[in-house]
Amino acid sequence: MKKKTSLKDIAQEAGVSTALVSYVLTNKEEKARVGQEMAKKIRKIAQKLNYQPNHIARSLKSGRSDTIGLIVADISNPFFGNIARTIEDEAKRNNYTVIFGSSDENLDKSSDLINVLLNRQVDGLILIPTEGSEQQIKQLRKQQVPFVLIDRYFPQLPVSQIGINNFQASYNAISHLVKTGHQRIGMIAYKTALYHINERKRGYTEALADNGQNSMMKLARYSHIREETRQAIDQLLRGRKPADAVFFATNSLAIEGLKYINELGIKVPEELAVVSFDESEAFDLFYSPITFIRQPIQEMGNAAVRVLLEHIRNGEKTPENICINSELVIRQSSRRR
């Protein structure tokens, strides 16, 4: 790679010190009382040599990198991809760059990534934490690294977190299914310690209880999503009293589930109503468009960046918990029976 022009090159060409060049090119001419003519000359030379400041040198000096690290749980899931996108946009709007990595729901990978990003001197982190990463989070807190969690959160940890009210969203979705005449509503969720998922389960259970219905909760492991989602559906539909509706806790579960429902030739919503958390193009395309809970991705991403920059600039005084409203988008798959 061709060597880039430095302040020194410009200084040489202009016959002045690098300090002067620096003052001019960072618009501190006033403060540094640089002569008008010289300023003009320096700028012209900078232009001619196509000077671009070396961000690394600047960072070393300033101690800031104007970079934030983003760790998502799985970048191949469009939900996280979209979060990444809004975060990148919002960061850029604030003159920050994003370095990112995907933990792929893996604790070691997540730990590695945190280290890599911190070594690159990111000014702060935005995390979609993996199951079991409390220790990593606590460690960050101890090191006083500015960071915020997004999407997933740990209610017992005193750290800044951005999310939705998973309990309420779930409760509303189930209420909707009850109102539309469904009497045997199953749910398929992950077997996990992740709080946000368990809140979704709780919303389901309480809504059913409040309506005098029994819970039919089935769990699948993330690592065995295909087989265990299928098993779950088999169990829900088996027996004398099969489910007449199913609520999926995430888009990935719904997609696996719907594939199987298709294979079984089960008609949605006639035989089985379907509602899912999260969004997916596949939901639009299904012959009976799927009712789903839309998470306000843009607001979440923007809030994460805003809170993080706040922490970076003012030091983390007090954690900020932001809960944004989600929306139930009602479509054909949960039509009144």
Added chain:
Amino acid sequence: MKKKTSLKDIAQEAGVSTALVSYVLTNKEEKARVGQEMAKKIRKIAQKLNYQPNHIARSLKSGRSDTIGLIVADISNPFFGNIARTIEDEAKRNNYTVIFGSSDENLDKSSDLINVLLNRQVDGLILIPTEGSEQQIKQLRKQQVPFVLIDRYFPQLPVSQIGINNFQASYNAISHLVKTGHQRIGMIAYKTALYHINERKRGYTEALADNGQNSMMKLARYSHIREETRQAIDQLLRGRKPADAVFFATNSLAIEGLKYINELGIKVPEELAVVSFDESEAFDLFYSPITFIRQPIQEMGNAAVRVLLEHIRNGEKTPENICINSELVIRQSSRRR
């Protein structure tokens, strides 16, 4: 953020110079003939103080950042998300970090991003270039920045590019539709100057010509994908001799198209066979799973990283063009009629 421990801190504690510490912690003790005891002591102190090297300082010294920049066309599209993922994995395997941005198919944004990434002293770039970005590419070449293009390419430019044989893939897909008895095969593609898309069109046209069928090509603009895809379908299905099959040039087009096909109540594949480029979860979920052209994302991503690192390490002698085979995944939506 708490100040991290530096070589100086360790040196102080050990009562030696920073140089010695550096030699030990970069495993150059042999070469620098550091005493065994002292080496041990230094390592112990480093451990105790949880020393993590400052990557920025190292970069400034070495001129390398061990970072590669990635610019994708649209991170919210899972196709690009998956490319990003494999690139990040492969880069990490080679001890490189990825900084990324999404150009969102926008020339100015792309130009901005290139600048930001270069200012951060990335060692090289991987680009999914936007339409009309030839000038930016040429500029990079002139600056002798190591870079490779992936997915999209400019055949007339002497730069390294990774892609599939779009012409052949398209030709095969159409041949398959012909073999399965389709006689009026339409195509919906973007109105664009992007070479890879136009190769897909050419594959379609030639395959039809070789089989004595007439072209029914419809174009939509990326910026008006919804309306114009619908128009295109209307046109294909109108008239005395409506299409009996349609070939979509990308997954986004297919998804828009299929939504409309659903709305119209057209039965796939009985009334209309469907084949698409690219993959999508929605294709699996469609009541009649969609036949599609699977791009070897992992191989592409790995190749991009490999070629880029090659260029970074050895200087770009001669551009490398890599063409990887794609695969036609045949399913129900193109069943024999």
Added chain:
DNA sequence: AAAATATGCTTAAACGTTTAAGTAAACAAG
């Protein structure tokens, strides 16, 4: 006319590393 101030620049140190070159002491070889 001396003192104060303004103007336009330079010097030098610092950020945290790396690494070639230097040095002092211990030891071996002639």
Added chain:
DNA sequence: CTTGTTTACTTAAACGTTTAAGCATATTTT
């Protein structure tokens, strides 16, 4: 007992910035 070699370290410069402090010279104030 000089000379040479080895061992174990230190010094110092460098990467490209930023910025406080310094220093002439010119101009204004008293």
